[in-house]
Amino acid sequence: MALALQGWLTRWMAHTGDAGEGSASRRILLKKDDSCFARMAHAVDGSYWRCWGRVFIFRVYYFFMWKYDNLDLYIKARKLIKDLYRLVGKFPRDEMFGLISQIKRAVTSITINIVEGSGKRTSREYISYLNHSVGSVREVGEELSIAYDLGFISEEEMNEYVAETRRIDRMLGKYIEYVRRKDVK
Numbered sequence: 001m002a003l004a005l006q007g008w009l010t011r012w013m014a015h016t017g018d019a020g021e022g023s024a025s026r027r028i029l030l031k032k033d034d035s036c037f038a039r040m041a042h043a044v045d046g047s048y049w050r051c052w053g054r055v056f057i058f059r060v061y062y063f064f065m066w067k068y069d070n071l072d073l074y075i076k077a078r079k080l081i082k083d084l085y086r087l088v089g090k091f092p093r094d095e096m097f098g099l100i101s102q103i104k105r106a107v108t109s110i111t112i113n114i115v116e117g118s119g120k121r122t123s124r125e126y127i128s129y130l131n132h133s134v135g136s137v138r139e140v141g142e143e144l145s146i147a148y149d150l151g152f153i154s155e156e157e158m159n160e161y162v163a164e165t166r167r168i169d170r171m172l173g174k175y176i177e178y179v180r181r182k183d184v185k
Helices: 002-016 072-088 099-118 123-149 155-182
Strands: 024-033 046-049 057-066
Touching: 072 099, 072 123, 072 155, 099 123, 123 155
Parallel strands: none
Antiparallel strands: 024 057, 046 057
16 A cells, blocks of 8 residues: 555656756655544644544655765765775784774765765755865865875875865855755744
């Protein structure tokens, strides 16, 4: 029943053009409600669908799902992860649980926060996760400077990767402004 209703609603939304636009799309989640006597009503967080008899009521939640996998920002951050994992492989073994671990955690945190925030319901929540990504990008830049100071990487490598972190930082700032203008509540 739930899958049939979900399929019908998805087809109806696609037919009416309510499937989302821009970099966001709508998703439907169905949750079983306890009562079968609720009337059709619109709530802040979704709609109530009523059923009579022994059929359960399903509450339909609509929320924005930001698409991230086509963003240049996301693609550049993924490339930075691969590059820095290769780079820290040249660090001394005694830094395994120090700087190496810190750089790996910070660089992966950039994309993880973008992905995790993309599933949040409002722009404000998503922006909060994007701001965590900004902090992680800046952390990676500083850690690369420390690695240069300690002699683990050359000046050219440091300049190359710090410049890339600054590019990603600027892209995140512009994307945050874009999300803020969308203002999904």
